[in-house]
Amino acid sequence: MPVDITFQNASHAIVEYVPGMRRKRKAGLLVWRDWDLEFATLFTPETVYRWQRPAREGGRWEERTAGLGRGEPAHVPNPLKVVPLVELPNRSRLHGNPRSEIATVLPLQDAVNTLWAHLMTASDGLALPARAVLGMDRPVREIVDPESGEVVGEEDLPLDRFRSDRLLWLEKEGASIAEFSAADLDNYLRVIDKAVQHIAAQTRTPPSYLAGQLVNVSPDGVAASEAGLVAKVTERQRHFGAALREIMRLEALANGEIGRAGGLLLGSVVWRDPQFRSDSQYSDALVKLKSLGLPDEAIWERIPGVTPEEIERYKGMRTDAAGAILGGNVAALFGPKPDQPEDPPADTLPEAA
Template sequence: MESPEWWLDRLYGELTKRIEYVTRMRTYCSGDHPLPMLPDKARDAFRKLLRHARSNYVGLVADATSERLQVDGFRLGDGEVGDTEVWRIWQANSMDADSDLLISESVRVGRSFALVAPNPDDPSTPLITGEDATQAIVAYRPGSRRERVAGLKCWLDDWGGRLMATLFLPGAVYKYEAPVPRTGSVGTPKWAPRAVRGEPWPAPNPLESVSLIELPNRPDLLGGAHSEVEDVLDIQDRINKTLIDRLMAQEFSAFRQRWATGYELPEDESGQPVEPFRSAVDRLWVAEDTNVKFGEFSATDLTPYLRAIDADVQHMAARTRTPAQYLLGQLSNVNGETLKATESGLVSKVRQRQRPLGEGMEEIARLALRAAGDTRDLSRIETVWHNPEFRTEGELVDALLKMSTLGVPHEALWERWGASQTEIAQWSQLRDRAATRVMAGDLSAMYGPKSGDADADAE
């Protein structure tokens, strides 16, 4: 059996290697792209232009995907639209908001993590926290992409200036600390057990499983996960290179240069030529010699640069299945059906991303319910996702009315509408109360108060 120290060194090494990839994807998505290439001699002179020659299209690609991935609740497969208990725990940990952060992180850098732990202050409400991809890693049993055998969370304690690590194994939780490695140092840190007041070392693991859960984006069969923008970074670099070329043309070649022939330049007292004319809106160039001729060179045409950028953006849109109007901002006189067709690729991609991310979300909810002492069958838990397809309110209402004629329950229709689990529970209670009043003979619950009754109430 592998020792805790073996797992600590192994996972720390893998996490260190992964940080480079995560950092690169994150900087691209935030718009901090590498500066376009220029000759070394020209780089300092054009550094200001270089900083302006970055347009963050990959960030738009990531946002277009993550903004349509929203968790609306969980169902346990027992006929309920949404489970109220797991949603209570979810909201108590602010996961209705933090789940968006986890999803955005997964889309941008390939993966994110969540940690589930018992709550000593309230055992019925376990703790759920989101973890950064540069601070957490999970190991799976060889040959399996599901069974977690170890997890590591590693972070820098800013207060104490120490490197902290927590190793999660099914049987126990081990906590370590080490001096911060020097920049450029090779090898693993010198770990030592970290004592926590009132807690044994190692600490018991009441969940009896690795409570660090991975949320992968675009996973493969070998256990890898990929950023949504990983394979379009070269296109982004091409766009930035075209931008710097355009800015240089604007700076030095986009204005008309004038010339004159047959004109004798005046000289100053030292024999140096003097500029004969001053250009201005209210000034006129005059030469008495009839042999003098004036002309101008044409300005550099910027259209090829703009077309090259548009072509690269179209390539990025096609590769990522992002509607071109999202990236180019060109949309006019388009009907609803055409707009829906242009977004069909993005909607299909988002539905595909929901499945692996949903497995991770379900495992978080499953562990949280288990930590709270829930004895139900949790194997059929399912993530309820918000509909990624944008519809007008009229289209949605019409579709829901047609579904209601087929006997679809109100709760399911409200879920399709996009109501949260809290709203659905509240509406169900209001409907049940109204039905109870009708059964008691109070028809105003169904039809509303009569005008005479309203006047009497007013008096």
């Protein structure tokens, strides 16, 4: 039976450790909701407990037997003899709960959002020059009685008409038009840029990732700007490696491969290089490693994207090439050759003078 490895949300799963032993899991709880039911599964090294309850009423937990098969109990022995939930800790600490990476930059992000809202509000009324008519009455129109034809009053004309027509008559003597210049909104942008730079510095994120401005920058400069991010990723790899190794060990135990499980317990996780390098940079580095005497297998493992299966295929290709050389068929190493004409019969050869 195949083994499934799934990831659970941290709000739906929790792991309890043996006091004083951060590596040994004592129990694990998994909860989830499916339509109108809530389910819970408690894992211990000896037993797996399963419950359910109505989601809306929030009633008492009952043993979950539905859908498990005929005669199967709700609580079953744990065949692995170990808790099958593994925590992937992020920024774990010796005391207290883990702290989010964005906890320190949330105030700055709120400030950026507030400034951006102010910028949008100001741009609505202050981004364009404003004009005002001075020394003139508000335009009105007469209200005429349809039956008598007499003027019975006046009403103000809506100013939207003048905005759309872009036309205005100034008939009153002394009337003039005043203009108010547009406001400079760059002050908002400068403050936002500074806040984004602080966010990049606190989170060790390259500024070019957030600002999107990268002009005439040398490769060394790009590598220097990404050094903090690469160091942070390398640190995360160190913490996640032990948890991923434990996950694969549980997969081996579930498949009955005791030997592989023991090897994984003492093994290590090999991560891909977190720093981006071009193909020419990788090739240059591999050539230098080859000049130091490293075997081909060690160099092949450092090629990005190369799998262990491909490395085995490379070994087979190298063995075939060596066999062709020892067998005298060197031409086979360079591909097929065109057919050669057959030798003519002996009786058609010219006689020697």
